[in-house]
Amino acid sequence: MERVKKVFVLVHIVLWTLWTLLVTLQLSDDGTHWQILTAGFILTCLYIFYSHFYLLTSYSGKKKKRAYFLRLAAIMLTGPLPFVFLHPKGLETWENSYDYYMMTLVTIVPIFTFLGWLARVTENLVFNTIKKEQLEKQAVEAELHYLKSQINPHFLFNTLNNIHTLVYKQAATAPEAVLRLSSLMRYMIYESNSHTVPLSREMNYLQDYVSLQQLRYKKSPVVDLQIEGDTASCHIAPLLFIHLMENAYKHSPARVEPGAIKVSVEIKENTLTFRIQNPIGNKAGTALEEPGGIGLPNVRKRLALLYPDQHNLKIDNSGEMFIVTLKIHGLHSQVHERETQLLYN
Structure with a gap:
């Protein structure tokens, strides 16, 4: 099980590294502030993804749907803030802040909220499958020991x-x-x-x-x-x-x-x-x-x-x-x- 967890950590690191490189290549042509723009975009993606990812971990198997949806709403509403605060023009005027906030809320937030859910469901599926196989092996070993x-x-x-x-x-x-x-x-x-x-x-x-x-x-x-x-x-x-x-x-x-x-x-x-x-x-x-x-x-x-x-x-x-x-x-x-x-x- 620990080996599988290490594999998932490595997958996260590799995928986020590739995503950061791709975003950097796309934004490097947007003037002299592309570094801070890239940082704001990546931080927003990380915040939304892992906030939902660990929220699902905390509420896995629980029936507190109201608490879950309230926290999910808070994550989604605060998700665009890193991008708005770090954007070179994000805080210049109220209109700019509102535009960047709504743009991120409508595009980036739903995508990485879904990806966080998908990653958590995938890991749970793999872990549960491994646990089931281990329990079945233990049951077989116990049965064989009893028969012997x-x-x-x-x-x-x-x-x-x-x-x-x-x-x-x-x-x-x-x-x-x-x-x-x-x-x-x-x-x-x-x-x-x-x-x-x-x-x-x-x-x-x-x-x-x-x-x-x-x-x-x-x-x-x-x-x-x-x-x-x-x-x-x-x-x-x-x-x-x-x-x-x-x-x-x-x-x-x-x-x-x-x-x-x-x-x-x-x-x-x-x-x-x-x-x-x-x-x-x-x-x-x-x-x-x-x-x-x-x-x-x-x-x-x-x-x-x-x-x-x-x-x-x-x-x-x-x-x-x-x-x-x-x-x-x-x-x-x-x-x-x-x-x-x-x-x-």
Whole structure:
């Protein structure tokens, strides 16, 4: 906002400088008193313009129309006085004073009264537009922060219980489980505060999550995770896939066969395709049907805020298999746009 105000100040200075030069060129041929004549004319223009300009600033948003019009009338009636007083012939006779006064009142005063109003309205329009955009951005950031904070806390409690069991049994996998939980919590609390993160880091987070969930199962890994493409050069909004992973575990049967939950991530031509499928248990339902469910609605809201017109979310429910396919286009350009916005702000 301060930068925009400085731009408007610079515009005022440049325009008034050009106007002064133009008036000087026009009046420089009018004898030896052209300097004082120019000064009187410019002072009249400045007085009318900025008096109305700041009058509108004082009464912006107020309903005191009577006070405004009384002060405006005073400005318009006193506007010609600098030109009359500084004109070489302005005070020689009453007739001269009256003629110069009326000439200025009819010509210069209405023009610069209108220009003062136009400048004030233009600046207000620009400032209000910027404020509206800033408020919208703040609302979006607040909504995104709220959505990211809705990670299912039951996962943390279950994981701690599982680690407690491992420690109690003095299992060799207990230290690794603690390290993975530490990495996962560090990512959720600190690293996910950025607008975007490398996709490789998001995938590491998902792998830590899968490893900790695997503590619940005695069989081989129940998740088959396949990644294709350069994940290091691709950036994505953090914590975007975690709810889909939670849903896959939540709505799968109690006994899941090894590799039954299939997850694939493919990066091709600036397009990310994330696909996850899981078998549906007897008591399973979709997150949309679950009271208080935050899975798919959360993902939909975040995608709408982060990638409007850049994503496609497809959900297939055959009754036996639940499949979610998410495509996000133009990821690299999206990163550049966000960097530009951060520089602008």
